[in-house]
Amino acid sequence: MRVSEKGQVTIPKHVREQAGIRPNSDVMIRLEGGRVIIEPVDGAESRSMRDRMERFLKELDKLEGTGDPALGAEDVMRETRDRT
Template sequence: MRVTSKGQVTIPKHIRDHLGIKPGSDVEFVREADKVRLVAGNGATSREDRVKRFRDSLQRMVGTIDTGGMDGKEYVDWLRGPHEDLDLD
């Protein structure tokens, strides 16, 4: 993919379709270390599409953290560590 003299590139159709980008849609470029991500901006997709993508992302994360059998509160307490040194009064 080449950048034109005006700094423009063509977003491939399969990516536009996947993100729900249509003419007039807003997009964002997000810098991450040595990469840049293209993100569909507000209004680029329907609420249902955004919810589906969010749920799909959450589903991909299932099982990626080993809580050692702890429930949510126990795990968060473990992450925070001991706090005997804090003056909580």
């Protein structure tokens, strides 16, 4: 098996079938002990991840414009250093 210049790999049909990876399905790719693991993501898990991301982005949007633009990175480090 060869990786294309774009980083693409074709998963052989028999492997896809055994893993339950169907055309246009979502897969999760992760590293585990130096190995690349590719596994199918069921619809509920995929929706759950999308919902979590949407909630996170909404919360992040609420913070927009709330910071002090005069506060630099060193100021933040000084304020947060050695907190107990």
